[in-house]
Amino acid sequence: MVTLQEAKFGLKKLKDSGMRKIxxxxxxxxxxxxxxxxxxRYCKIDLKLESVSIISNGSLxxxxxxxxxxxFIDILGISCDSFQEDVNIKIGRGNGKQIENIFRIRELCHIxxxxxxxxxxxxxxxxxxxxxxxxxxxxxxxxxxxxxLIVKTENDGxxxxxxxxxxxxxxxxxxxxxxxxxxxQKCLIVESxxxxxxxxxxxxxxxxxxxxxxxxxxxxxxxxxxxxVNKALSQIKWDQDSFKARQGEYNWSNSSLNTSTISCSSxxxxxxx
Numbered sequence: 685m686v687t688l689q690e691a692k693f694g695l696k697k698l699k700d701s702g703m704r705k706i707x708x709x710x711x712x713x714x715x716x717x718x719x720x721x722x723x724x725r726y727c728k729i730d731l732k733l734e735s736v737s738i739i740s741n742g743s744l745x746x747x748x749x750x751x752x753x754x755x756f757i758d759i760l761g762i763s764c765d766s767f768q769e770d771v772n773i774k775i776g777r778g779n780g781k782q783i784e785n786i787f788r789i790r791e792l793c794h795i796x797x798x799x800x801x802x803x804x805x806x807x808x809x810x811x812x813x814x815x816x817x818x819x820x821x822x823x824x825x826x827x828x829x830x831x832x833l834i835v836k837t838e839n840d841g842x843x844x845x846x847x848x849x850x851x852x853x854x855x856x857x858x859x860x861x862x863x864x865x866x867x868x869q870k871c872l873i874v875e876s877x878x879x880x881x882x883x884x885x886x887x888x889x890x891x892x893x894x895x896x897x898x899x900x901x902x903x904x905x906x907x908x909x910x911x912x913v914n915k916a917l918s919q920i921k922w923d924q925d926s927f928k929a930r931q932g933e934y935n936w937s938n939s940s941l942n943t944s945t946i947s948c949s950s951x952x953x954x955x956x957x
Contacts, residue, residue, distance in 0.1 A: 685889035686909070688719065692726055694891040694908050701913040705735040705936050707761075714744035721753045728756040735936035737761060739803060741777060742785050747792055754796035758938040761801035761826075762786055766810045767818045774809055775852075783818075790822050799825050799938055807832040807852035811862045819869050826934070828873040829866070831859040835902060883926035895920035 686694070695706070706727055713720045720738070727733045737759035750757075764786055766772045772782045786802075793800040802824040804815070819827060832852045856876065863874055886894040893905040893916050905919035927933075 686891060688722060690891070690909055691719075691723060692730075694887075695723070695727060695731060697908055697913050699731040699733065703731075704733060705737070706733055707737045707739060707759075709739040712741055712744065713738055714740050714749075717744070717746075717749055721749065721756075724753055724756040735759065735938075737801070737936070739763065742782070742789050743779075745789055745792075750792050750796050750798070754798055757798050758936060759799040759801055760789070760793055761803055761828075762789055763803045763805075765805050765807070766813060767815055768810075768813065771809050771813070775807065786822070797938065801825060802827045803830070804828070805830045805832050805852075806854065806859050806862045808854055809852070811854050811858045813862075814865055816866060816869065819866070819871070824871050826873055827869060827871045828875055829863065830875045831856070831877050833877050883923055883929070885922050885927075893917060893920045893922075895922070 695703075698706075708720060708723065724736050724738070727736045735758040736756060738757060739761040740763070742762045742764075745760075763777070764772075764782065765775050765777055767783055769780050769782060773780060790800050792798075800822070802819070802822065804810075804827065806829055832849060832854060834849060834853065859876055863872070866872055887908075888894055888904070890907050891909050892907045895903040895905075903920050905916040908916050
């Protein structure tokens with residue numbers, strides 16, 4: 685929704701204000717592979733961020749893209765809500781080949797030396813599932829398990845809402861039961877509704893900060909393209925204590941990356957898409 689020049693301008697303002705890590709999420713970032721690649725390179729080479737990560741459902745990730753851009757990515761996270769294909773389809777993920785694709789991407793991350801991460805939203809259709817065997821085989825360095833969250837105007841099913849997620853809701857007890865079943869996984873990161881609340885620093889497609897608010901209603905700041913980062917931040921709530929409580933700070937850099945030896949240009953024919 686912004687131009688490449690505008691995106692880079694906003695990212696530079698964030699870096700100048702103290703940004704150390706960025707995560708490209710969606711939607712689905714790989715719907716725009718050229719744009720995504722250019723921003724990953726810019727963040728890693730020009731801004732020299734400690735960590736660049738991407739969250740994807742994995743369906744559009746190509747080996748050629750990773751081969752061309754792996755030097756600019758520390759972490760690749762894949763959303764996987766179930767290891768039963770019929771459940772994935774019911775939830776709305778995948779076409780029956782989601783699990784096969786996850787193992788393919790896991791292998792590519794190994795080949796290209798990218799940290800592999802999993803995200804799971806625990807909901808009505810998967811909270812009874814035992815995923816331990818698959819997690820043991822995939823060996824993600826982090827496995828974030830979110831409790832499905834209702835946000836007013838976003839997914840509460842009201843007239844102005846973008847979607848309706850009420851059918852997916854589970855209780856805190858049901859979520860805790862899922863977590864207890866998988867507590868032996870050292871990579872497990874627990875993110876219940878209370879932990880998620882105001883703990884994420886999120887920019888939308890217009891480079892505006894988003895805040896779920898005290899009553900889980902979105903609050904939107906001015907765009908950092910138009911105002912200072914500090915002014916935009918003052919318009920939303922970001923709970924740094926909650927950020928730390930959900931282990932928001934961790935070993936997020938790929939130590940094998942040496943950006944001082946990497947040169948890149950948008951005109952480099954070897955990096956064409």
